[in-house]
Structure formats: C-alpha cells, structure tokens
Amino acid sequence: MRSGVILHVEDNPSNRKLVRDLLATRGYRLVEAETGEEALVLAERERPRLVLMDLELPTLSGLAVTERLRAHPELGGVPIVAVTALAFRADVERAKAVGCDAVLTKPYDPMDLLRLVEHYIGPPPTEG
Amino acid sequence: MTRPRVKWRVGLPLKFILSISALIAVTSIGLGVFFMQHDVALVTVELVERGRSLVRNLAFNGEYGVLIGNRELLGTLVRGLIQQEDVLYVVIQDATGAVLASGKAEQLQAIPPAGTPARPWTGRTWADLATRSTQIDWEGDTVYEVTHPIRTREVRQEREALGFPSFPGSGARGIQRERTIGLARMGMSLSVRRVSETLAGVRQAITLVLVLAGLVGIMVTVLLVRVIVRPINELVTGTARLREGELDHRVSVSSRDEIGDLARSFNRMAHALRQREAELQAHGKEMVRLNALLTEQQEALRRINAELAAASRHKSEFLANMSHELRTPLNAVIGFTELLAAQTYGPMPPRVEEPLQEIRQNARRLMGLISDVLDLAKIEAGHMELSYAEYLVPQVAESVAVTVRPLAERKGLRLVVEVEPGLPEGYGDAQRITQALLNLAGNAVKFTEAGEIRIRACRQDAAFLFQVADTGIGVPAEVLGQIFEPFRQADASVTREHGGVGLGLSIAKRFVEMHGGRIWVESAPGRGSLFAFSVPIRAEQTR
Ligand SMILES: Nc1ncnc2c1ncn2[C@@H]1O[C@H](COP(=O)(O)OP(=O)(O)OP(=O)(O)O)[C@@H](O)[C@H]1O
C-alpha cells in the first residue's frame, strides 16, 4: 500500500522550504530529496502517493528520475507533478512525454500548487 | 569548316603562263603570215624589176639583129637569157609580130602566145613607160611578162639636109627619129629555191621571235609571280594564321600597288584585332578580378551574417537561460510573499500589510518582465511555436477587459469593450492573441491620464480586426515607426514615470505576425492613439 507521503524533489533550499511551509502547515506529510539519486532511494523506501519533481537537478535530471520511476514495477503509477523554470513548450512536452501528469512553471502561485496536490491526493488527512 | 574545293584548281602562275603563251602564239603566227606575205611581195617586185632590166637589155642588144634580120645572133641572145633560173621564156619578134627567135625553160610546156589575157602588174615599178609588165596565169603558175619594144634610131642631119655644115661633137644637133622595129618579150617566174629561201628566212626570224617571246613570257610570269602571286600567298597564309589566333602575325609586303594596299590594310586589321583582343583580355581580367572581389565580399558578408545570426541566437539563448535562472529565486520570493499574505505564518501585523503588498506587486511585475524577455528570446531563438486551436473572440476580449478594468478604474478611465455580434469561431493561438491585445490595452491604460479606453473586435473580410483606442498622450510622428521594435520607447521621461522596458509592442507584433496578421498604429501627440491588428480568422499552421 502507498503511504500518504508526498515526495518533494528540489535542489533549491528556499523552494524546498516554501513547499514545506505550504504543505506541512496544512497537514500533508512530506519527504524531501535534494538530488535525483536521493529521490530514487526515498521513493523506494517511502512509497509516496505523489511526487513533486523539479526537472532541473544537478546530476540526474528530473526527467531521468521520472523515467526510472515510471519503469518501476510498483511505483510506476504514482502521480508526478513536474515543477520547472524551463518555460519552453518543448520542455513541457518532453516532461509530459516521459510520464509527468502535470507541469507547473516557476514562478508559480503557491495556491496553484496547493490545488494540484488536492487534485491528486485529496485534502490533507485530518488530525487524529 | 568545309571549304568549297574546286576540282580543277588552276593557279595564277599557270594562268599567267597559259595566257602569255597564247598571246605570244597568236602574235607570232600573225607576224609570220605578215612577214611571209611581205617578203614574197618583195621578192616578186625584185623579180619583176630584174625582168624589166633584162628585157630592156634584150631589146637594146637585139636591135642590130632585128635590123639586119640575123636570127642566129638573136638565138644566141635568147639562149643566154634562158639560162637564167627565173626566166621562163624569151621571144623576139619583128614589127609585124613574126617571131624571129624564141626560147623557153625546160619545165615550161609552151610559150604563152601573144595576146594571152593578162592583168596589169600592180607592183611598184620604175617609171619606165616603155617597159610594160603584166601578170598572166599560165600552166597553173603566175607568170610575170615583161616586154620592151625594140627600136632603132635614125638621125637625119637637118643641117646637112638644109645645107649647113655640122660642128664636130654636136651630133645631137641633128633631128633624131626613133622607129620600132620589133618587140622583146620575156616571162619571169619566182623560182622555188628563191621562195623557199625567203620563207626559210622568215621561219628563222619567227623562230627567233618565238624563242625571245617565250623568254620574255617566262620572265614576265616570274615577275608577276613575284609581284602578285607571292604576296597573295603570303596574305592567304597570314589570314590563316590570324584565324589560328596568331594576332601578332604581319605580312611583309611593301609594294606600292593595290596588293601593297591590301597587305597594309591587312596589317592594320591584324593590329586592330590585336588591340581589340588586348582590350578584351584586359576587360576579362578586370571582370575576373571584380568577380573575385565580389565573391570575397559575398563570402565576407555571408560570414558576418552567419556570425550575426549566431550572435543573435546566442543572445536569445542567453536571455532564455537567464530568465530560467531568474525564475527560481523569484519563485521563492513570490511563493513566500503569497504564504505571508495567506497568513500561513499567522496573522500579519497591520503595519506590514502595506509593504507586503508592495513586495507582491513588484514581484509580479518582475515576473511579467521576465516572462516578456523570455517570450521575446524564445521567439528570436526560434523556439516559440503557436499552439493552434479553435477560439472565440468574445472570450479573448473579455479576458483582456477583466485584466485591464481594475487598472483603468484605478486611474479613473472609462473602459468600453465592443465585440461585433455573431463572429465566427477563430482558429489560432488564443493565448498569444489575448496577450497581444492585452499588451495594447495595457499600454493604453498606462499612457492615458483621462478619458476612455475603447477595445473593439470585428470582422474584416477573412480576418478579425482588434482595435484599442485611447485618449492618451499619443505617439510623436518621428518614433511611430520604431515603437514596435524591442526596447524602443517614445520618451524616456514618460516611460520612466510609467515603467516598462519597451517589449510589449514588439511581442504583440511578433505574435500577430506569427499568425500571418499585421499590426499598426495611428497616433498624434495629445490626440490619443489607435493601435490595431488583424489576424486571419483561420490562421495557417505553417508559421
Ligand atoms: N497607447 C499609447 N499611447 C502613447 N504611447 C504609447 C502607447 N503605446 C505605446 N506607446 C509608446 O511606445 C513605446 C513602446 O511600447 P511598449 O509596449 O513596447 O513598451 P512599454 O510599454 O514602454 O514597456 P513594456 O510594454 O515592455 O512594459 C512606449 O514606451 C510608449 O512610448
């Protein structure tokens, strides 16, 4: 079974904190990865319900990570929302091609992200 | 290339020789005939003259024989004459016509009788009237008959007869009376030997003339060959060599005649050709040089062009990358501001609310700027593609109005939106068309202090016409043509006050043009502006 965890992959600490503040304060459980490699390890271990994936990562790119996740027998079906500063249409299309369910372009309105999260996994689990 | 070849080529030398020979032959034959006739006539005259003197002698010598009737004596005279080769016959007759003595050459059969029809001798003779010469045809030959009367002189001494004494030595003083007592008659004919001798002389002369004429003919031919044929041959080879391209060839004929003229004119022609060719060559070289120069310049231009294109692409790519880099921190700024405003961190003290709003607004403006730069960069780097779909014009106008209305109202401007009812569905990139119209409307609000903004959309043939009219400051004529260029702004002071970097119109222009439409402006300072663009109702996807 999948846990209720959201995996946030992002190398920029500010943006990591932004998403953490946005989602954690609303009761979502969040695990964070700074690199693509770390993301793969965490995904394997945590079995997230949703992945927020920054596409521009230093070594292993978000696109590569997405491809591997999609190839994984058990994680293949997890919703992946790509977050990218690459605004070219071609980039968006490539992200969709490797299996991202949605693409959010930076800078985004935090409320838009919130709406997307709710769309994929519903409102945060109520306390208790 | 095929030269008409004559079957029988008769060269000039041969022609010369032939014609000169013919001339010589005709002349010689004519001369021969003339001389022959002339000589024979001379010989005849000579013959007749001889005959006349012979017959005179005969008549004189025969006087005594006739007087005394001594036939013996006369026969001796006749025989002596017959010995002569050219004497055919001799007859001496007395006054009655009786033949006293006669003789004939052996070859003659009979002596023509007296009274044989005769023609008068027409040749020149000495004025001796007594001697008569005639011409008779006898035995198939022309015989020249000469006659002379035989006379005797009777001197009657008149004085003696009258009784006067005669003085010695004055015999002539007596009265002389001549009496004809007979006739001496002779036939003469040209001897074969004489004639053939004469003719041989003539033949010799003619042969000599022929030989001489032949020599002269050969000399003349040689001369003609030297003077005409050789120069002509030289001209012929000269022409051939000229044709082969040896333009420096000259013929060395310098005679002062028509051929010399021809040769000189030929040389002048060759010279002219040479010059022409030199000029052509110079031209050709110049052309080659110019061509090389052109190619070089073209190459240089092409290189510069390529460099410029590369530079422009690099610039655009740099801008695109820059905007990516800008987006990440901006994302944090905007995000945290939003979280603060959404009271994620708890309620805000009232006095920070205003600064927070400032941050939010400026962050959004910054965001818009970055988006504009990125859009332009994307377009110029060739990455911008339109996303075609069906769209509705009222929706486009409405979303622009929604964005602009709060800004207009804040400035106390009236916003009027007029959309022609019943417009067909459009096909194109609605988001880009909306952005173009928004940029125009945003400018209208930005550059208008009072009055109204009117947004209109209607159909014009196969295109939609979008117009944004304002009552603002207007655009000076001298910059009207430039404001659609990136970073071009009409007035630095005005724009400093209004903000913006000068990208709105250029982006709108590019979006419109990508749809195959066009954009334009009518404006004058203080009179407001009318910005408009048209896009095909159904845009072609090929752009
Ligand atoms: N409606 C208008 N009235 C008067 N001037 C205008 C109007 N629209 C544009 N201009 C002139 O054209 C210039 C270029 O406009 P453009 O929209 O490209 O740039 P901007 O508005 O200055 O900056 P940006 O749109 O990038 O924020 C403006 O700076 C202004 O001088």
Ligand SMILES: [Mg+2]
């Ligand atoms: Mg503008």
